[in-house]
Amino acid sequence: MKYDPTEDSTQRHGERHRRARVLVSAFSFSPVGGSEPAVGWHIASRLAQWHDVTVLCSPGIANQNRRAVIEDHLARKPVAGLTVHFVEPPVLTRLFQADGRRDSVLRGLYYVGYAAWQRAAYRQAIELHRQQRFDLVHHLTFTGYREPGYLWKLPVPFVWGPVGGVPEIPISYFPLLGARDQLIYGAKELMNEAQKRVALRSRRAALAARQVWVNSEPARQMFERWGRHAMLVPETGSSPQPQAAVRSYHSGGPLKLVWSGVHIGVKAMPIVLHAMKRAKDAGVEVSLTVVGRGTATASWVELAERLGVGSQVRWTGALPHDQALTEMARADVLAFSSLQEGTPHVVIEALSLGLPVICHDCCGMRVVVTDKCGIKLKMTDPQTSIGGFADAMLKLAGTPGLVESLSRGALARSGELTWDRHAAVISSGYDRILSEGAAADGLGESPGFLRKDQCGTSLAPS
Numbered sequence: 323m324k325y326d327p328t329e330d331s332t333q334r335h336g337e338r339h340r341r342a343r344v345l346v347s348a349f350s351f352s353p354v355g356g357s358e359p360a361v362g363w364h365i366a367s368r369l370a371q372w373h374d375v376t377v378l379c380s381p382g383i384a385n386q387n388r389r390a391v392i393e394d395h396l397a398r399k400p401v402a403g404l405t406v407h408f409v410e411p412p413v414l415t416r417l418f419q420a421d422g423r424r425d426s427v428l429r430g431l432y433y434v435g436y437a438a439w440q441r442a443a444y445r446q447a448i449e450l451h452r453q454q455r456f457d458l459v460h461h462l463t464f465t466g467y468r469e470p471g472y473l474w475k476l477p478v479p480f481v482w483g484p485v486g487g488v489p490e491i492p493i494s495y496f497p498l499l500g501a502r503d504q505l506i507y508g509a510k511e512l513m514n515e516a517q518k519r520v521a522l523r524s525r526r527a528a529l530a531a532r533q534v535w536v537n538s539e540p541a542r543q544m545f546e547r548w549g550r551h552a553m554l555v556p557e558t559g560s561s562p563q564p565q566a567a568v569r570s571y572h573s574g575g576p577l578k579l580v581w582s583g584v585h586i587g588v589k590a591m592p593i594v595l596h597a598m599k600r601a602k603d604a605g606v607e608v609s610l611t612v613v614g615r616g617t618a619t620a621s622w623v624e625l626a627e628r629l630g631v632g633s634q635v636r637w638t639g640a641l642p643h644d645q646a647l648t649e650m651a652r653a654d655v656l657a658f659s660s661l662q663e664g665t666p667h668v669v670i671e672a673l674s675l676g677l678p679v680i681c682h683d684c685c686g687m688r689v690v691v692t693d694k695c696g697i698k699l700k701m702t703d704p705q706t707s708i709g710g711f712a713d714a715m716l717k718l719a720g721t722p723g724l725v726e727s728l729s730r731g732a733l734a735r736s737g738e739l740t741w742d743r744h745a746a747v748i749s750s751g752y753d754r755i756l757s758e759g760a761a762a763d764g765l766g767e768s769p770g771f772l773r774k775d776q777c778g779t780s781l782a783p784s
Contacts, residue, residue, distance in 0.1 A: 327743040341403070342373045342457040342756055345450065345478075347443055347471050349436065350463040351379035351406075352388050353395040356667055359388070361484075361557050362463040368745035370403035373752060376450065378443045381408040383415065409446050414438035436469055444472035451476055458752055461527070465557050465664065467541065470527035479755050481748075482527060483535030484557040486664040486686075488544050491588065494703040495661050499587030500618060507588060507662075524548075533751045537665050537686050554689055555748065556665040559741030562733075566676045569729035571654050576607040576634075577719040580653035580677070582646055582668050583660065585616030590659040592625055593704060597711035599629040604712075606719045610635045611653060613646050651675050654725050655718060657711065658687065661701070665690060673736040678728035680714045682707065690739055694731035 346369070348362030362379065369375050382388035389408055396406070415435040447459070459473040459480050466487035474480040496504050528534060528550040535555040536542045545552040571577060583589050594610065601608045612622075612635060619637070626632040638649060650656065656672035658681040665686030672679055679696035681687040691698055697717070699710030718725055 327738060327747050342752055343454060344369065344373045344375050344752065345447060345456040345459045345473065346375055346377045346462050347440070347447070347460070347473050348377050348379045348462045349439060349443070351377060352391055354391055358463045358465065360667075361465060364559055364741040365462060365745050365748065367401050367404055368741055369749055369752075370401050371745075372403075372749045374403050374405075376405045376407065376454075376456070378407050378409050378446060380411060380415075380439060383411050407446065407450070409439065409443045411435075412438045412442050415442075433469060436464065440469060440471040444475070447473055447476060451478065457756060460748075465537065467524055467544070468521060470524050474527040474530040479532045480527070480530050481533040481535075481751060481755070482531045483533075483552070484537045484555045484744075485534060485541055485545075485552070486537040486557060488536075488538060488541040490540070491661045492701065492703070495590065495701075495707075498590050498592055498661075498704060500621070502617070503587035532755045535748065535751070537689065538684075539688055553747075553751075555744055556670075556686055556690055556739060557744075558665040558667050558670050558686070559744050560670045560674045560736045560739040562736050562740065563674050566651075566674060566733060568733065569654050569676055569678070569725050571718070571725035573719065573722075576609040577715060577725075578652065578654045579608060579610045579657045579680075579715075580613065580650050580655070581610060581657050581659070582613035582650060583658075583666075584614055585619040585622060587618055588661050589618075590661050590704075590707070591618070591622050593659045593707045593711055594657045595622065595626050595629055595631060595635075596708040597715060598631045598634060600708065600712035601715045601719075602631060602634070604716060606716055608634060608715055608719070610657070611649055612637050613641055613649050614638075615640045647671065647675070650677060653677060655680060658682075659707070659711070660685075663687065670736070670739060673732040673739065676729045676733045678718070678725060678732055680711060680718075690735070692731070692735060695728055695735040696732070697728075 346366050348366055350358035351362035351366065352359035353363050362377070366375055366377050380388065392406060415438045417435060456478050459476055459478050461471045461473055461480070461482045465484055467485050468487060470482060474482070491507055496508070499507060525548050528545055528548045531550060534545055534550055534552040536545060536552045537555070537557045542552045542554060579594070581591065581594060585591070591612070598608050598610060623632070623637060626635045641649065650672060656669065656677045656679045658666065658669055658679055660666065661682065663685040669679055669681065669687060669690060673695060679691050681691055681696060681698055682701040683698035684701045687698065697714040699714065700706060
């Protein structure tokens with residue numbers, strides 16, 4: 323399914339009635355770095371163009387010190403319409419959110435700490451609402467469906483998203499993961515299946531929401547099963563590169579691929595290496611630059627040598643972001659073999675550089691990559707994926723003008739996936755909700771808003 327912001331009311335975005343007072347919960351929120359903090363910052367700060375946005379965020383734990391980063395940035399570059407309130411992490415948050423736990427077997431403890439922060443944020447939200455009466459509340463980050471926070475209990479129209487964390491890895495791909503990742507992702511898949519069925523508070527939040535945005539088709543289907551329609555909006559946005567040029571490939575040289583990411587099993591690099599072996603056997607010359615490193619690096623290097631493609635692969639190791647982009651800009655195509663993602667930022671960056679993308683037809687890639695900017699492959703089992711990547715390499719190398727055509731499509735698609743477009747889609751959702759007469763009356767009885775007895779719960783966090 324394609325995400326097309328031009329189909330939304332963004333075309334009528336100037337026809338809004340007034341600036342709304344919006345409270346946003348963004349535990350992760352920072353103007354520097356990527357991932358969840360970038361989602362919080364880029365969306366909330368852009369929403370402030372059209373609404374008076376108050377953000378509840380964490381000042382950071384351990385060595386993060388996001389408070390200083392945010393305050394310094396806003397002192398140098400104020401954002402009109404944006405107010406930031408820091409919610410101090412409770413003891414459980416500081417205790418259980420040590421570095422690395424979110425992606426380890428201790429992730430359950432990590433979310434205990436995160437839920438404790440959400441309860442503290444809700445208490446602060448109640449007090450702020452007494453002081454200034456918000457028109458609408460929005461749970462923004464974390465984007466995972468497991469923890470919706472508590473803002474939905476306020477007597478104010480509630481929106482949620484973009485929400486992710488739903489895509490699963492088919493069990494046929496588990497042999498690619500390695501023993502440690504098989505344990506981690508196996509436990510995660512089991513927990514995911516259980517939580518989708520018993521996540522009562524997430525279901526209540528979904529039913530209380532006037533609007534839900536999701537980053538993938540599986541997430542949309544999950545919310546449909548919960549009884550709430552959801553709209554596709556990627557959680558990651560592009561920053562188009564004015565200097566980006568259209569790629570052209572000439573059959574006289576190798577097709578230059580680039581792969582970028584953390585070297586862990588779920589990224590499935592062996593698929594690309596085996597596909598290169600098939601392309602080589604078919605007489606097609608392919609080179610690959612691999613950016614990044616991780617626990618799987620050594621085994622991948624060994625596999626490349628064993629397959630006889632080691633001389634075609636250049637391993638750069640981990641690079642600063644600007645150098646990684648330089649490496650990507652030298653390539654013809656991004657080979658993105660990952661099995662589980664939200665909306666991968668490296669794919670968004672590749673499109674902004676005019677790089678066509680070869681990827682699986684799953685997760686956020688299904689939403690942002692179209693047949694005009696890339697080649698999406700069915701994710702069934704490793705052999706099907708290897709064959710698909712190999713066929714894509716042969717097609718790109720053997721079809722005159724195809725790389726150039728897809729490169730033009732990549733640049734055009736990047737222009738449709740900007741942070742500004744995403745924020746405009748969300749802001750249009752705000753406008754629609756508020757134009758329906760759902761402004762808060764302070765009693766929890768707004769039109770279309772679930773009453774406390776309908777949600778089966780009180781205003782107190784639980």
